[in-house]
Amino acid sequence: MTMQPKTPARSAEFSIEFSNEKIILANQEQVLLHQALTQDIPLRHECGGKGLCSTCRVVIEQGLEYCPEETPAERKIKRQKSLPEYVRxxxxxxxxxxxxxxxxxxxEFDLSNAITSDLSTSAQSCNLAVMFSDIRNFTEFSEQHLAYDVTHMLNRYFSRMTEVVQAHNGYVDKLLGDGMMVLFGVNALEDCNPCNDAVNAANAMLRALDDLNEYFIECFDHRFKIGIGIDYGASLLGHFGHKDHLSFTALGPKVNRAARVEALCKTYQCDLLITEAVKKALTIEQVFESDYDVYLKGISETTKVWKISSPAKGRQVGKTYEQDTDMDIQVDNLPQVIGTPVIVVAARYSADELELYVAQAKLQANNQLSLYLPKGHTLQAGEYVTVHLDNRTGVDEFDADLRVFRxxxxxKVTQVHDAHSVDLTVRDFSLVHGISEVLAEKEPGYRFPTDGRPLQALPITPMTQMPVFAKQAHNNKVGVLVTRTVEQPHTTVMAFLSTEEDDIFIISFPSTFKVQTLQKDNRCAFAIDERATFTFENVxxxxxxxxxxxxxxxxxSHPYYDAIKAxxxxKNPWEIGFFASPDVRLYHLKCLSTVCPAGNPNG
Structure with missing residues (x-):
């Protein structure tokens, strides 16, 4: 039952006793917080006394009848915290x-901190664009160079990047080893859009890195790459920490999300990723290459992130790239590193079904392909075809020195010559070595199609008995996973384990593009070859x-997990390091049927 407040004479002063502390004189005109602070009662107020937190709450031990009705802000907080009537x-x-x-x-912390602070230094909630950036593979560089050289390089890098950030209204919150946390919107200028500033700053950072790399190559024979992630929304901004070591920073889910989005740049082999919240707030034109629905650690719902086309010179075709293995590779076209001719797996959609081909591909210097399909085809001009290309043909053992490109x-089919031969032109490809893109080409106007299908957790394997593994497949070190992406299929080279029943086991991470595609449609295909015994004469x-x-x-927790892992x-000893990560997952591709190269069920 709510007590109706009593109202003494308006001019009266009265006493309020804080249990085991002191008695103060109070009036009816000011809120309790103000009256307590002015009389040295350290009543905490993390939100600045704006009714956005509960740190100033008190228990009314006597005199509840002298409390007025709750304000809407107080009512909301009390409902969220399930606070009783006698807590105000x-x-x-x-x-x-x-x-x-x-x-x-x-x-004791409250006692010393609350009295020496005032409402103006407390944290406040505001909309910020939060950016995280990180230098890729910096640990390897630091281990291979003198400490003073590393210091010189970092100081030069951070000095230049700080200039870029500040030129776009950014505030460098902190330096994190070889990374940065930057806030946009701290100054709250009326004519500034924090998301515009953040994306413009990110693009400028990538251009600045190209200039810095010319110096770093000359001095250290090393080219650096960075990843940048940006999120936008309400964050808590203020001074945090011990009263003698306060740090001005931002806290909240948006900060954590931005850091995890930046980490995805490595997964998606790109320089810059932004969240949907940033994209919606942008009023400047950007080229969005693709979008992904991802599960981020600690966040139950999916987060949509967008890949922005990089303006950096280091992403142009024919540029020399520093690889993760510290190799400089000048790549000008596909046949230079893939070779020609090669055997390939090709895939297309036919009446919404996945159709697969085995073909011989002749690669041209302009990156167009000519396919020879020995089993025949039904392709027509204008159709979309995905071709998996890599340079592992003829490799029957793991070779740590092999530079694998894929x-x-x-x-798109441009010409059909006969029942066995067609020509393809490029719509889009990104040639990868390790985790680095070394060559890319897009058809003018091409944009990676948006995939609006919802993510769903993959079902648990129906396996009820220990599989019998196909020992003869141990010489086949790589296979090709074909997933059902929008518009045309996607292919990925994979280490694998196969069974006598033609089931396949692979490992990957939930945040990867291939796994998230499987979470949207778990139908797929897998190709196993014996490249070591292949010759073009018996194609x-x-x-x-x-x-x-x-x-x-x-x-x-599955009873056969450990045995399958072992x-x-x-079979794939070089993959052992992935199992050190708690995020790695084991996937079972259950065979529905084997397929002949023309794409029709064959048992």
Whole structure:
């Protein structure tokens, strides 16, 4: 039952006792928080007395009848915190008569900090664009160079990047080893859009890095790459920490999300990713290459992130790139590193079904392809075809010195010569070495199609008995996973483990593009080859198994998980390091049927 407040004479002063502390004189005109602070009662007020937190709450031990009705702000906080009637917020009520109170947030830190602070230095909620950036593979560089050289390089890098950020209204919150945390919107200038500033700053940072790299190559024979992630929304901005070591910074979910988005740049092999919140707030034109729905650690719902086309010179075709293995590679076209001719897996959609081909591809210097399909085809001019290209043909053992290049070549049929031969032109490809893009090309106006299908957790494997593994497949070190992306299929080279029933086991991370595609449609295909015994003379008889499958997850709690993991490592020993990550997942591609190269079920 709510007590109706009593109202003494308006001019009266009365006493308020803070239990085990002191008695103050109070009036009816000011909120309790103000009256307590002015009389040296350290009543905490983290939100600045704006009714946005509960740190100023007090227990009314006596005199509840002298409390006025709750304000809307107080009512909201009390409902969120499930606070009882006798607990009130000091910043929200004006006492109307004598009472006895007890502070609930009370310790030595509060006692020294609350008295020496005032409302103007407390944290406040404001809309900020939060940016994180990080130098890729910096640890390797620091281990290979003298400490003073590393210091010189970092100082030069941070000096230049700070200039760029400040020129775009950014505030460098902190330096994190080889990374930066930057806030936009701190100054709250009326004519500034924090998201515009953040994206413009990111693009300028990438251009500045190209200039810096010319110096770093000359001095250290090393080229650096960075990843940048940006999120936007309400964050808590203010001074935090011990009273003698306060730090002006931002806290909140948007800060954590921005840091995790930046980490995804490595997964998606790009320089700059922004969240949907940033994209919606932008009023400047940008080229968006693709979008991904991702699960971020600690966040239950999916986050949509967008890849922005990089303005940096280091992403142009034909540029020399510093690889993760510290190799300088000048790549001008596909046949230079893939070779020609090569055997490939090609895929297309036919009446919404995935159709697979094994073909011989001749690669041209202009990156166009000519396909020879020994089993025939039904392709027509204008159709989209995806071709998996890599340079592992003829490799039957893991070779640590081999420079492996790979790409999912999105092509379009330009000419059909006969029942066995077609020509393709480029729609889009990104040639990757390690985790680095070394060559890229897009058809003018091409944009990676938006995929609006919802993400769903992969079902748990229906496996009920220990599989029998195909020992003869141990010489086949790589396979090709074909996933059902929008518009045309996507291919990925994968280490794998196969069974006598033609089931496949692979490992990956939930944040990867291939896994998230499987979470949207778990139907897929997998191609296993015996490249070590292949020659072009027997191309038609070339042993290539194509598997139509459904993807499932094998949880660590599954009774066969450890045995499958051990067998997977036995076949693919170079993959053992991935299992050190708690985020790695084991996936089961359950065979529905094997497929002949023309794409029709064959058992």
């Amino acid at each position: 917020l000091g910043c929200q009520f004006k006492p109307q008569g004598p009472m006895k109170l007890r502070r609930l947030v009370r310790d 790409t999912s070549y999105k092509g 038609i008889e070339w042993n290539y198994v194509l598997i139509d499958a459904e993807a499932y997850e094998v949880p660590t 067998e997977f490592i036995n």
